[in-house]
Structure formats: C-alpha cells, structure tokens
Amino acid sequence: MAQATRITVEATANAPVAKVWEAWNTPGDIMQxxxxxxxxxxxxxxxxxxxxxxxxxxxxxxxxxxxxxxxxTYDQVDPHREITYTMPDGRKATTLFTEQDGKTSIATTFDAETENDPEFQKQGWQAILNNFVNFVESN
Incomplete structure (x- = not known):
C-alpha cells in the first residue's frame, strides 16, 4: 500500500481553548x-x-x-489538546489545539483521499476551518 499524502491546515481563533473546544465538538455549533x-x-x-x-x-x-x-471513530480524545480519529476508509486525522495569550491555534493533519487532488482537499478543509474560526469569534 502506498504511503498516504498527509495534509495540514491551520488557523488561529481569537478565543480561549475552552470556547474553541466546545464549538468544535457541539453538534448544534458544528451544523452552523x-x-x-x-x-x-x-x-x-x-x-x-x-x-x-x-x-x-x-x-x-x-x-x-x-x-x-x-x-x-475517535482514537484519542485529550480535552482542550487533541482529537484523533479514523474515517471509515482507514484514513486518519489529528487536530491539535494550543492556547497562548487567550488565542487558540488549531492544526488538523489528515490523510488525503485518492479521488481528488490533494491541493483541492487542502483548500476544502482550510475553508471549513476558516468558517469555524469566523463562527467561534462571532459567538
């Protein structure tokens, strides 16, 4: 099996990690x-x-x-620090949360799928992360 392409997307939210964690994991927020x-x-x-x-x-x-x-399916859940999960096709993703001076950096690294160009996938995941930052900063 070929080594999967790993892609990382990152953003910083002007919000404490507790608020970021809650918005990241609450279904009602996720839907927004x-x-x-x-x-x-x-x-x-x-x-x-x-x-x-x-x-x-x-x-x-x-x-x-x-x-x-x-x-x-979640493989690791370390509150306010890390979430790692495995998708049904076996690909993995890890999101790290790091708070400094009241801001929270969010970095997600994921295994790319093979159907779409990796750059297209990165753009999509980055757009979702940017939407998240806009959401958490405005609520």
Missing part, C-alpha cells in the same frame, strides 16, 4: 460552521466524543444536488 462553501450546509450532526465513540456530520449542497456523511 461545517461547510466549505456558502452553497452548502450541514443539516445534521452527531458526536459521541470519547475514545471508541463515533461522529457523523451530514454535508449537503443546499440545492439538494449532492451530499455525504463525514464520519469517523
């Missing part, structure tokens, strides 16, 4: 920020935040033309 483009939405979210727990976030085009479930 979990989109890469304004023509999409996230109409449902389930999150069992514990090792062995599962999450499933529905992502759909608002016009109903396309949609998918983004899901995984």
């Amino acid at each position: 920020w979990n989109t890469a483009d304004p023509s999409w939405h996230s109409p449902s979210s389930e999150n069992d935040l514990r090792v062995g727990g599962k999450f499933k976030h529905r992502m759909e085009a608002k016009d109903g033309s396309f949609g998918f479930d983004f899901e995984g």
Whole structure:
C-alpha cells in the first residue's frame, strides 16, 4: 500500500481553548460552521466524543444536488489538546489545539483521499476551518 499524502491546515481563533473546544465538538455549533462553501450546509450532526465513540456530520449542497456523511471513530480524545480519529476508509486525522495569550491555534493533519487532488482537499478543509474560526469569534 502506498504511503498516504498527509495534509495540514491551520488557523488561529481569537478565543480561549475552552470556547474553541466546545464549538468544535457541539453538534448544534458544528451544523452552523461545517461547510466549505456558502452553497452548502450541514443539516445534521452527531458526536459521541470519547475514545471508541463515533461522529457523523451530514454535508449537503443546499440545492439538494449532492451530499455525504463525514464520519469517523475517535482514537484519542485529550480535552482542550487533541482529537484523533479514523474515517471509515482507514484514513486518519489529528487536530491539535494550543492556547497562548487567550488565542487558540488549531492544526488538523489528515490523510488525503485518492479521488481528488490533494491541493483541492487542502483548500476544502482550510475553508471549513476558516468558517469555524469566523463562527467561534462571532459567538
């Protein structure tokens, strides 16, 4: 099996880590920020935040033309520090949260899938992360 391409996206939120952690993991909040483009939405979210727990976030085009479930199983949950999960196809992702001076840096590293160009994937994940930062800073 070929080595997976690893991609990292990063952003800093002007908010303490406790607020960032809550917005990152609360289904009602996830439904508000979990989109890469304004023509999409996230109409449902389930999150069992514990090792062995599962999450499933529905992502759909608002016009109903396309949609998918983004899901995984948690491998590591270190509150306010790290979340690692495995997606159904075996790819892994890790998100690290680092607070300094009341701001929180968020860095997610994930295994790229093979259907889409890695740069396209990075842009999509970065857009979602940027939406998250905008959400957490405005709430």
